[in-house]
Amino acid sequence: MRRLLVSIGAALIGNCGGAWGFDDLTAAYRWDPLKIGGSAWVTGMVSHPTTPDLRIARTDTGGFYRWEADQGTWRQLATADRFPDVSGWVSGTGVESVALAASAPDTLYVAMRDAIYRSDNRGDSFTRLNATIPMEPNSQLIRSDGERLAVDPRNPDIALFGSRDRGLWRTENGADWSALSTAVIPSGEPGAGIPVVKFDPNSPALGGRTSTAYVAVRGGGVYATYDAMGTWSKLSGVPGGPLDSATPTDAEVHPNGDLYLTYNNSGINDAGVWRYRPGAGWGVAESDWQQLNTIPWKNHNAIAIDPTNPNRMFTATDGLQETFFSENGGASWRQLSFEPSSPTIPWAQQTLIDWVSSGEYYFDPHVPGRLWMAEGVGVWYSDLTPAELDDDRMTFNYQSEGIEEMVPLDIVAPPGGAVISFGWDRTGFRHENPDTYTATQVFPDRFSAGWDGAYRPGTPTYLVTTSADDLPFSGYRNNAGYSTDGGVTWQPFASLAAGTHPDDLKFGAIAAAKADAAHPNSLVWLPADSTRPYFSTDGGATWSRAAGWPVEPPGSDSAGQPISSGLWFRYFRFQGLVADPHQAGAYWLTVKNRGLWRSEDGGDSWQIVSDTLPNWGHHATLLADPSSADRLWYANGDQESPSDYHGLFVSNDSGLTFTEIPGTEHALDVALGAAAPGSDSLTVYLLGIVQGQQGLFRSLDDGANWDFLVHYPMGIFDAPLLIEASPDRFGEVYVGFSGTGFAIGRLATTAGDYNLDGTVTQTDYQTWREQYGQLGTPSADGNRDGRVDVADYTVWRDAFGAPSGANAPAVPEPASAWLAAIAWLAAARRPRRNQADGGGVYDSTCVNVNR
Template sequence: MNRKHDFVLPALLAGVLAACSGGSTPDTAAASSPSLQPASSGPAATTSSTPAGSWTSVKWGGGGYVTGLIYHPTSANVMYARTDIGGAYRWNNSNGSWTPITDGPGFGGGESEFHGVESIALDPSNDQLVYLVTGMYTVDGGGNPQNGRIYASSNRGASWTHYDLPFPVGGNEDARAIGERLQLDPTNPSTMFYASRTAGLWKSTNSGQTWTQAALSSTVLTGAQIKVIGSVKGVEQIMFDNSNVGGGAATRNIYAAVAPDYAQAAGLGSTLYKSQDGGSSWTPVPVPSSVSGYYVPHMVRTSDGYFYVVFNKTAGQGAGGPGYLYKFGGTSFGESWTQLAATTTGGYGGVSVYGSGAMARIALAVTGTWTSTSPVVQLSDNGGGSWREIAGGMQHGGAGYWGWVDDIEIDPANRDHIMHITGGGVWETWNASSATPSWDAPVNNLEETATQALVTPPAGAAYTLVNSAGDIGTWVQTDVTAHPTRGPTSAWSNGNAADMAWSDPSYIVGSGVLNSSSTAFGFWSGDSGNTWSNFAVLPNGAAANQAAASSIVATARGQVIWAPANSVPSYSTDNGASWTPTNLPALPAVGWDRGYRLVVDRKNPAKVYAYDSAGVPWNNTAGKVYVSTDGGHNFTLSQGSVSAKLAPNAYWTTSMAINPKVEGDIWLADGNAVYHSTDSGANWAKVGNFATVAASGSTGQLQGASVIALGKALGGSSYQAAVYVVGAMNGVWGVYHSDDGGASWARYNDDAHQFGGIGVMAADWNTYGRIYLSGTGRGLLYTN
């Protein structure tokens, strides 16, 4: 089961439409201050040039897959968390919260791919140095291998320098908690190795600036081979057989674990190898017959020279067993193996050891159990001689307890402090020695949800926004500082779209998919989200087309139009008891999910607008807008949209918004440019000088204009709404705003607040200057 592979695409491709390339060209990330020039000639500029003062996360709390926790071995409380799509975080012990460290330069539009962190490494002799290896997928949308990046920071992630890697990285692929794949030589940290998924083992002797393939294997899998194998696990990790920390000669004795999939493809006869010359040559190491052909998700080395190695028959998030824990002697002890634990209930994910020898405390993560009452953490205080359960059946506070217990860490400075990851965040206990340890979720400011659609109500409504997100579903947010409680279901689901009747915002409609059964459903609330009901039936196309390239709108209570992905929209006049197809044309398949984007004229809800973005950039058919004057039942093609020659683009790189203060006042972002119509879509004028910037090196294409939103106007402004656009102007990507109807523009974010790219955005109608937007796997953020 591989969460987020589907719904991360809109946020990712909003900035990235080009594959990563190889090479080792350095790119030092530094903040820039672009000139805020008017975008077009016209009246005197009235747009405020003041950017957003601050950015704050809308409260959810966790919500996504933390794939690894990394402690510094000697500096207390220096800890990092990596996530599959939401970047990386540093723990702030002073206030018990997480600090996002990948929101700024090097993680903006066109670089969303690098918000997936596959591995983190810390310099054991300098606790300021941190390295990230990033990249979400080993192949691009066309099946071609795409290479990752390594980021280096000398100030705990406050700023970064990055280098392109010559091999692919899969931070959001199967078995992404394996690790850590990046390892620094403990006696010479400028030497590092990377255990790659598809290209063997790699070595750098200059802190990641350049890389050479180590001699373990020269096999580099092609895109076609990767497709046949699936999500390749590759070389899983390495272990240095050296206990010293600090400067000195490079470690000579090294072990490398190799996943069965890559071993078979590369013609390797074992899943464990050793080098006694610093990686120049390798020989196979026999493993116990009980784990022959098994995966090695985690392994650690203790100060006495022993290794603790987890073997599991399968690999992936919440992988089932059998699983085994072995103690391995290494070169110092004749490479002996001793079995310490085994399981057939779930599998083994992670292992952590405090101390050594017969008195070692060992924490063992049992994964794939899926309930808080099944065994999830086994603890031994006698080196593996006996075990007791410390999590299953114990009290777990918070929300979102998933079965992916795939990494576990004992705090090097406090043996009673144990943390483990899940698919919904992080859990910890501070009293592991207790017979009944208590657990809580330390996820303050760790926000890793993926919003797919976002809508804000008119001023004065009883709620702030409606958030439709992957995995967590749809929620009505009444307080951005508190976890929401109003939703149609608490089950694991994808929220695809939502809307409200503007004249009656207590009536809310939405669509989504129950992930456990892959069942599409539509829902409504008549009391601002306090209670919910499902639509009695689904419209044509909704059951089979469950992708997020869909839209749903309400013209009045009980009056709904639903556009499922890849489908002709249908309307209901009886609150979903029945549906009738509209006359909109069918959408030809283009290889990607596509759909009609619907908006209701808030001033005159008899008018509904439908935008077909053409689905893909290479589609020879331009984008089109259709107009209905009978509440979304019948539509007519806007010839003005045809004349405008709207660029063909993907659903998730385009947007349409309405000014609720004026009838027929529509804004559209076609992925490349911004268009404005003041006559209900009859005519369209290009506004501003937004323009797409082509991909360059490892940086993806920057969409000229991908998201547009309108909100409360600046007092005294010449236009009745503030307009916000995510796009590129004068070659600089960001969020731009206009207070004068597009006559002038100013950048609204800065390089420190790019959030790995922006997928969706909405503006507030109560407060001028407040916008809500989704970063790539960063949940929702808002301006103050």
């Protein structure tokens, strides 16, 4: 029997063995992105001036990417194998700034995780440098401004970094960093600091260095050096103008030495584009500031100058509300209209509407007239063709293959249906085929967050979500609704359309109960305001507060008042409300510090079942086991301190008592998936810590033993927050990171083993017959093209050794096909089986067949 060994030294051998005292299945799994293609803010992007297609894009939450031109995709660089100082999950991998060295194409600097890193192989590996500086790449305050990092165009070992609170930093040997005195250059407004640092590559060389550089300080003016950082001086300028304003956002230096800066409005119409023109040559104090004619009362966040034709410039107001193009160096501007084009990632075609959270614009140094834009869902480019410019218009083309930056909030895997992911900004996506960019949006015309999602037990095509904006200026618009066709289409709840929806029923968690005649369309919604839940008997047309909700006991400060639900903040990922899959109209709920509660009348009245659960966590998960009416699973979720960690809890008596499973030390999340072949027990997946090892685990025997699946899915060290598992396909599990989207883990099965039993037999042919024509990720899709077809029969045939040509079975429509196959199956060779080098015989799912 396979055991969870106490001795760490008792290592198993082979692909199914490990050194932590449990089976190590890392080699048995393959990990891929649950493909969306962008979906969150790419806050900046840089290109190398002399090396075509060398581009780096940074994000506010999801690492940074290098464009791989030969593959037509972006590659994530924030992976554990590239950062040797990473020893565990990191909550948030947003990037403060990036910079390429013009004189050394392989050299790249990146500011993230309160540190500055250097790579000399284009991001294949990084060295942490000796600079520890507070950073906030996901700050609401100017996260898309800059770049803050800049490398001397003539010397890759000389670089500058403008921090948010610690002033200007510099290195002169590419490794050792030090801060310049704030008496020379002020640190700027706290939290914003120095957002713009720029070298002038056309300024004279001085001792192998670039002589001129500029630094724009928020609330402190603009500073320049003309002697290769020997001295710095504040530029004189217009009183009350940009030098005294608090809002520089971007800068470019024209080949003639003019400095162009963009500003946000500080209240005196000082926004827009400003040009600083030095006097007769570099180093002359006298200068000329001019506010160029765009819209001076609107915020501008970037400026682009075409290096192939410096008279061509582009800028825009916040949100891309107005776009401006100049062909005479900014002397005059004209507005351009724009439209999106995204044939390869169709959902993005519905973006760039109303408001565009643009991050950076720049002209491609190698493709004349091509303008790049990094913005709130991904990366775009526009080829400013003469024909389009004649019509005062432009087309932005989406190029975000490989970028996965959704901030996950939930994921739902309905039996027999497509996976639905939920997250910030785009509500969610339906993934008919997770390996292609065919995801469709939940409520595609809304900028919103999908705080929670659920399907109705027994009717998994019915789905609900508590979608709502997290934007104060929109009034936190409520976009919640439902789908009756497995997420293909969505409708808002009728109460929203009728204007009768309760004002405080927003955000939070939702569940849909199993239906019967008495409860045909029952819903329960727990809003994020600490109050008791609402329930609906008509699918969301009307809502009522739960009347039978327990109250505080006599003698307490709030005696007689309804007990607080504990869900007081909308950012909590709370999964403690679930429908009972075995009883219509029944729900389970965990309540902060008050244990487990239950309702059996559709959510109107609630009873306290037990108080044996640990204190409720911010991201607690409760699961009602669909295979056992008495079994519940509980993970306490994320905790601020390891002293508050709890393992995985299970109840086998309908919640009267819970037992913490030995060996589980921290349960971040738990999921139930399809049983292993030949087993009646659902597979239990645990995200957290087991016997001191951090990672994702699975158990095939209700938590008695554990297998280790992975520490860093896809190599990403961004902390995973949630998991879900396929109820249809054994071994398939989904992971949601803090800010880098979702990953899907699948067993790297033997070719042709379509029933996942570790062997290739005639039974797999029957599985292929049964799944023929199915789309998505069925087990018989042997060539992983998203469809079970004749090509997958060929995969099985080659693995089994079946004849081809005239003797091959027909496509499974004629009844004779299966009968014809029997004749040659009898003489076929014996099935294949995987075998580990030790510790017993394992099938292709790494289940020990000898235990």
